[in-house]
Amino acid sequence: ETGVTQTPRHLVMGMTNKKSLKCEQHLGHNAMYWYKQSAKKPLELMFVYNFKEQTENNSVPSRFSPECPNSSHLFLHLHTLQPEDSALYLCASSPGGGLSSYEQYFGPGTRLTVT
Amino acid sequence: ELKVEQNPLFLSMQEGKNYTIYCNYSTTSDRLYWYRQDPGKSLESLFVLLSNGAVKQEGRLMASLDTKARLSTLHITAAVHDLSATYFCAVGYMDSNYQLIWGAGTKLIIKP
Numbered sequence: 001e002t003g004v005t006q007t008p009r010h011l012v013m014g015m016t017n018k019k020s021l022k023c024e025q026h027l028g029h030n031a032m033y034w035y036k037q038s039a040k041k042p043l044e045l046m047f048v049y050n051f052k053e054q055t056e057n058n059s060v061p062s063r064f065s066p067e068c069p070n071s072s073h074l075f076l077h078l079h080t081l082q083p084e085d086s087a088l089y090l091c092a093s094s095p096g097g098g099l100s101s102y103e104q105y106f107g108p109g110t111r112l113t114v115t
Numbered sequence: 116e117l118k119v120e121q122n123p124l125f126l127s128m129q130e131g132k133n134y135t136i137y138c139n140y141s142t143t144s145d146r147l148y149w150y151r152q153d154p155g156k157s158l159e160s161l162f163v164l165l166s167n168g169a170v171k172q173e174g175r176l177m178a179s180l181d182t183k184a185r186l187s188t189l190h191i192t193a194a195v196h197d198l199s200a201t202y203f204c205a206v207g208y209m210d211s212n213y214q215l216i217w218g219a220g221t222k223l224i225i226k227p
Contacts, residue, residue, distance in 0.1 A: 002157055002159070004157070040124075040219065041219060042119070042216075042217040042218060042219045042220070043203070043205075043217040045214060045215070056214070090157075090158070092158075102146070102207055102213055102215070103148065103160055103163055104148075104160070104215060105160070106150075106157040106158040106159075107157055108155075108156060108157045109157065
């Protein structure tokens with residue numbers, strides 16, 4: 001266990017559905033991340049939050065909408081997804097702050113299938 | 116554009132053998148990370164390398180960093196089946212924010 005939990009672990013949704021992924025970290029960290037992991041591709045950084053403020057949005061389509069209500073929780077709201085959005089979605093956290101604090105701790109991921 | 120390339124992407128080897136995974140990156144960076152991922156599991160941090168010539172070892176794994184060559188290696192000594200996993204390297208990069216740029220991963224299968 002890394003101290004980062006994600007729910008659900010598996011999700012199957014139709015293209016017209018709306019669902020949300022949840023991430024919670026119990027490490028006292030201040031930065032949280034959403035990544036997309038597709039087969040045979042590098043991890044793609046989607047969003048970064050530092051101290052609850054979104055600091056990075058890597059040209060992610062608007063059908064993905066992040067929310068960070070506090071430093072411990074991160075959500076990814078999904079709507080009208082496409083089949084190519086099927087992937088493993090990973091949440092990570094890091095201490096934030098100074099240069100020694102960038103090591104990221106990952107959750108187990110949510111396996112998303114869009115039908 | 117910062118690129119991180121891992122080589123090989125797939126490796127099948129016998130127990131007891133030695134092998135090296137390579138991670139090349141295209142621009143300067145202050146640190147390099149190695150992670151391990153088991154199927155269906157989270158990414159687990161293995162090593163953080165902070166300076167040129169840094170070497171870290173944990174069990175049968177040893178990681179090194181050559182910042183001048185922009186190269187890191189992950190060496191496996193006398194491989195055992197439990198080391199079967201996918202190994203990722205990631206390079207720290209400061210743009211508007213500090214980010215990790217990831218390699219595609221090396222899938223390692225160790226056969227008994």
